[in-house]
Amino acid sequence: MAETEYSTMARLSVDTIWDFVKEMDNWAPLLTGYQAHEKQSETDSLWTVKGDVGVLARVVKFKVHITEWNGPERVSFELEGVNELLKGQGVFIMQPYEEEPAGAASAQRKNVFTRVVESLLRFFLRLFRGRPERAAASAAGPGEGWAQLTFKLRIDPGGPMAPMINAMMKPAMEVVAEDLSNRIIAQLEAQQGSKA
Template sequence: MIEAEHSLIIEAPIAGVWDYVQDIRKWAQLFPGYQDCTVDNDDDSRWTLKVGAGGLVRTVKVQVHVDRWSGPEQVDFSFKLANEPVEGGGVYTARALGPRQTEITLKVRVSGSGPMAPMWEAVSRPLLPQLAKLFAGQLKTEIEQIAGIAPATDTKPATALWRWLQRLWKTLFSAGASTDSSPSRPAEIAMSEQNKQVVLKFIHAMGSSDGAGAIPCLDPEASTLAKGFGKFAGVRSYATMVGTIDAFKVLLPTGLRPEIKTVTAEGDRVVVEFEGNAVTSEGKPYCNHYCMVFTMRGGRIFQVNEYFCNILADETLWPLVEKMQAQIPASPATP
């Protein structure tokens, strides 16, 4: 969820401001692309906006509910975009500064859900404060015009708000999106971001020898393939992956302490380059370099290809693994 707040002073008495604010149709008419506002009852209305960018123009249906009319000082409201994973709300407050001056404050919050949520919030985060500022500015201009104070409508806020909506819509629903069943590019970007966060959480758990913390990141059928020709090369199952991470507590008491260098995510594939900065149980430094290629399934890690320096792993870690095996039979550990 993201939030924004903006305050300004309107050169009009609070009663005059309230005369304007208590009509929900006038709120809707401030938005560029306004087409219609249907009032169902005192608290519910449906706004129709037409917004677009380039060759893509879409009609947006917004369901607006007034949670509380407490005029002339306050209005609490909530909204939801029909057929889109976005909802939010806010609070309008007003206080009289004098017989012909009113300070208003507009607080707005927006939250997304589903795979598109990261995209909605990433795009909206730097722009929502601008939206609150521009909407409040439009409100001020309209009320002061009615009061005979503003000489002419300033079109700059409306133009800027229109550009904001275009930018948001273009990012979320690119004009190049196809009509077949394949996911749109924005949805792919959102899913890639989610997959990246899961992988980074897994690496953090691995680096801190937290097998329990790694489990939510793994598909029940997950496996790893350590590439190369060293003693650690080969395939390991889900159970061995988790057991190996826990074994790090003995092999590397400091933890692997990974330092992330690069992260590349595209669709169901995430590639991470990182360097370890560990010290073994015998006090020897172990600073291997890694590249791991993760394949995701259903938002979890399904398969991992591991690349690292086999020579360093064999020389530094393998003797410790052999000692562990001599005491308690166990599967070979992942470096």
């Protein structure tokens, strides 16, 4: 199983982030490797994503089923591979950020190899996709009118290659989670800026 979590803060209301995230058509195209998605019902859709994991490049189709809409705080979903053996789940969590969230300071220390792989992946991702443009204030600390967006993703590959795929997938997932979260916030900041 490969699991990742990424949080980012912005001078946006929780409701603003919720209004964007609750509708997958808004953020689906922001996902790294996005090819297409097709809504089949209010809670079900079919996604096509091109993934590069190490030396493997695959186009993966998977079903997404929304399991929870708890506005304006949470959207949870499950994934199931259509053309690949994989299952998973994810969640977007939105919360006011007026003070340091409990547990935010405890980060797991990564080994040198993992940090090098992640920075190379970030470099190439930004080289080919560009860096999300964020408002300068978004790097500041907590205060009134701030919100935190957290994206968690877990994927469990199946089959005989699962252990190898897991090892290669974790660093790539961390980069994708960071990129998606920052692209969502950048899009919202751009929309808010155009309303001002």
